[in-house]
Amino acid sequence: MGVVTRFFVRLVQRFLPDAFIFAIILTFLVFVMGILFTESGPVQMVSHWGTGFWDLLAFTMQMSLVVVTGYVLANAPVIKNFLARLSKLAKTPAHAVMLVTFVATIACLINYGFGLVVGALFAIHVARQVPSADFRILVAGAYSGFLVWHGGFSASIPLTVATSGHFLEKEMGVIPVSETLFSPSNLFIVGALVVTLPIFNRFLMKSGNTLYEDRSRWVIPEETVAPKEEKTPSTPAEKVENSVIVSMLIGIMGLGFIVYHFVTKGFDLNINIVNFIFLFLGIMLHKTPKQFLDTVTNGVKNAGGIIIQFPFYAGIMGMVTLSGLSEQIALWFLTFSNAHTLPFFSFLSGGLINVFVPSGGGQWAVQGPIMIKAAAAIDADLAKTAMGVAWGDAWTNMIQPFWALPALAIAGLHIRDIMGFCVMILLYSFIPISIGLLLF
Numbered sequence: 001m002g003v004v005t006r007f008f009v010r011l012v013q014r015f016l017p018d019a020f021i022f023a024i025i026l027t028f029l030v031f032v033m034g035i036l037f038t039e040s041g042p043v044q045m046v047s048h049w050g051t052g053f054w055d056l057l058a059f060t061m062q063m064s065l066v067v068v069t070g071y072v073l074a075n076a077p078v079i080k081n082f083l084a085r086l087s088k089l090a091k092t093p094a095h096a097v098m099l100v101t102f103v104a105t106i107a108c109l110i111n112y113g114f115g116l117v118v119g120a121l122f123a124i125h126v127a128r129q130v131p132s133a134d135f136r137i138l139v140a141g142a143y144s145g146f147l148v149w150h151g152g153f154s155a156s157i158p159l160t161v162a163t164s165g166h167f168l169e170k171e172m173g174v175i176p177v178s179e180t181l182f183s184p185s186n187l188f189i190v191g192a193l194v195v196t197l198p199i200f201n202r203f204l205m206k207s208g209n210t211l212y213e214d215r216s217r218w219v220i221p222e223e224t225v226a227p228k229e230e231k232t233p234s235t236p237a238e239k240v241e242n243s244v245i246v247s248m249l250i251g252i253m254g255l256g257f258i259v260y261h262f263v264t265k266g267f268d269l270n271i272n273i274v275n276f277i278f279l280f281l282g283i284m285l286h287k288t289p290k291q292f293l294d295t296v297t298n299g300v301k302n303a304g305g306i307i308i309q310f311p312f313y314a315g316i317m318g319m320v321t322l323s324g325l326s327e328q329i330a331l332w333f334l335t336f337s338n339a340h341t342l343p344f345f346s347f348l349s350g351g352l353i354n355v356f357v358p359s360g361g362g363q364w365a366v367q368g369p370i371m372i373k374a375a376a377a378i379d380a381d382l383a384k385t386a387m388g389v390a391w392g393d394a395w396t397n398m399i400q401p402f403w404a405l406p407a408l409a410i411a412g413l414h415i416r417d418i419m420g421f422c423v424m425i426l427l428y429s430f431i432p433i434s435i436g437l438l439l440f
Contacts, residue, residue, distance in 0.1 A: 005204060009420030019305060019401040019408075019415040023312040030316050030356055034323040045319055052318015053311050059359075060310040062113075062271050064303040067406050069278035070117030071299030072292065074410075076285035080125075087125040093133035096126045097141045097205040098198035104145030105194050109152035113271040116403070117278070119145050120410040127220045134205060135220055139411045140421035141201040143404055147429055150394035151190045153267070155181060156360040157368075157390040161383075167365070172372050172382045179383040185343075185440035186387055192432035200428050204421050220412075241290040247283050254280030302409040313358060313402055320356040321366050329353055330370045342380040343388035344437045346371050350392020358402035360393045384437065391433050398426040 016022070027049070034045045073079055086103075090096040100123045108115025119142030127135045150157065158180035160166050166174070180186060233239040240246060254276065261273055286292040320326045333349035334342075350367060357363045367389055375385040397403045399422060401415045408415060 002206070005421070005424050008423045012416050012420040012423070016416045016419055019405060020309055020312075022401055022415065023309050023316070026356070027312060027316055027319075030319045030325070034319050034325050037328050038323045038325050040323040045323060048319045048322035049315040050318075051322065053315040055318065056310050056314035056359075060307060062275065063306050063310065063406055065275045065279070066113050066117055066271070067303045067306065067409050068296060068299045069275050069282055070121060070406075070410060071302060072282035072295045073278045073285070074117075074121045074124075075295050075299075076282060078285055083122055083125040084129070087122065087129040090126050090130050090133075093130055093205050094202045096130040096133040097137055097201045100126050100138050101141040101144055101198040101201045102194070104142040105148055105197060106145075108145045108147075108149045109190070109194075111154040111271075111274055112146065112149035112152075113154075113274045115145055115149065116143075116406050117410065119143065120407040123411060124220060135411075136413065136417045137201065137205045137421055139407065139413055140204070140418040140425070141198075142411075143407050143418060143422065144197055144201060144398070144425045146397055146403060147197070147394055147425070148190055148193050150360060150390040151181065151186050151387075153181075154270070155390060157364045157386055157393070160361065160364060161386055168368055168372055171369070171376065172386075175383045175386070180387050180390075183383065183387070183440075185384060185436045188440050189391065189433050189436035192436070193429065196432065197425070197429075200425070201421075204424060242288045244287050246289055247287055247292065251280050251284030254283070302412075305409055306405050309405065310402075317357045317359070317362060320353070321362075326353050326357060326366045327370060330367050334370070334374045337374070337378075337380075339378045339380040341438070342371075342375055342378065343384040344434060346385050346388030347392040347395070347433060347437055350389040351396040352392075354393045354396045355400055358397065358400045360390065363393050364389060388437055391437070395426065395429060395433060398422040398429070 017025070031042075031045050031049070034040050034048070035042060040048065074083070087099075090099045100119065103122050104115055104119030106115075107118040120139065123135070123138040123142040127133060127138050149155065158175075158177055161168065161172065161175045161180070162177050164174050233242045258273070258277055258280070261268065261276075282295075283289075283292050286295060329352055330349050333345045337345045346367075349371075350363065353363055353367055357366060364386075368386070371385050371389055372382060374380070375382050399419065401408075401419075404415060404418070404422075408418070
């Protein structure tokens with residue numbers, strides 16, 4: 001495994017460009033593919049690109065807040081102390097990567113946004129505890145936990161088809177989570193990844209120890225926000241800015257809404273409520289508005305890549321969906337599927353389409369109608385077919401920078417720093433996912 005790992009790491013380090021350049025190259029690739037494989041001409045493809053370009057504005061803001069609020073919360077003294085104490089469980093590099101992977105995987109099962117932030121933050125604390133551990137592999141291990149999100153409690157596809165009134169209800173009915181998330185197939189895949197990913201990443205750590213001659217190319221982020229000179233508030237405005245009472249009052253109001261949300265909607269841990277929790281806990285734990293805003297100022301700079309790159313991915317999604325390219329990809333996989341293999345080929349087609357449409361809900365809107373229609377025609381398992389698409393979406397996230405950007409922003413790394421290891425994780429994870437979809 002060491003030889004293969006070294007090959008991919010060196011290949012990525014040499015040829016993979018910055019994540020922004022990757023998005024531009026992917027834009028050109030989809031543009032050409034749309035012209036070659038659909039009826040869209042150059043003018044139409046440009047139109048599709050521009051039409052879709054701003055479709056992810058709300059999501060871009062959500063993911064920017066994931067980074068900023070996560071940074072703010074992580075820099076609160078009580079949270080830093082907790083993560084630091086937990087990180088002391090790691091005594092060696094092997095312990096370090098296994099611990100980070102396990103914590104990130106469990107966090108992503110609870111909620112994907114929560115897991116992305118917690119995994120990256122915890123990787124930083126563990127790296128400080130075990131300086132000899134390769135920080136790149138710790139962050140790659142944290143990101144590998146994201147593999148399980150579409151089999152967990154925030155999974156968009158199984159939760160969508162379990163909701164009355166969803167857009168494919170006439171074609172497939174309402175499918176309870178007992179047939180998707182809690183099916184033997186999904187439980188096997190999730191269980192296998194939770195148990196084996198930490199072990200697999202341990203071997204990546206062993207293989208990667210000799211790969212980086214110049215460790216100065218990556219630096220573990222500073223532990224604290226740089227202290228500023230304190231001065232006694234003298235004006236009414238300064239007294240309000242440094243008032244603990246102001247932070248506590250607005251924080252209590254925020255916590256009140258959080259309680260109301262869960263009482264009225266159950267365990268609905270969506271990305272908005274995760275950001276809401278992070279935001280108001282951050283306000284309270286930083287004690288004063290001034291301390292909170294000083295930390296926000298430091299955290300905002302980490303969101304730059306997301307703000308710029310996500311519109312380009314929205315444009316790519318526009319070209320893929322509006323041109324019919326995604327439909328062509330899905331239909332091609334259906335030509336050699338049967339009732340038994342359709343969930344597996346849904347997984348493969350979902351993985352390919354996810355490279356161009358890196359959004360679980362968006363991908364289901366595009367691919368779902370095609371796959372469910374085919375499943376009904378050949379009497380395939382509808383629930384398992386839907387989960388095949390879900391696992392395909394999660395699988396190729398390992399080589400798609402879109403979802404890695406928040407974690408990389410928090411860790412202060414570039415996509416090429418972790419992608420070689422993520423390729424190995426992608427290749428390994430194909431095995432348990434395939435077994436679950438074909439044999440259960």
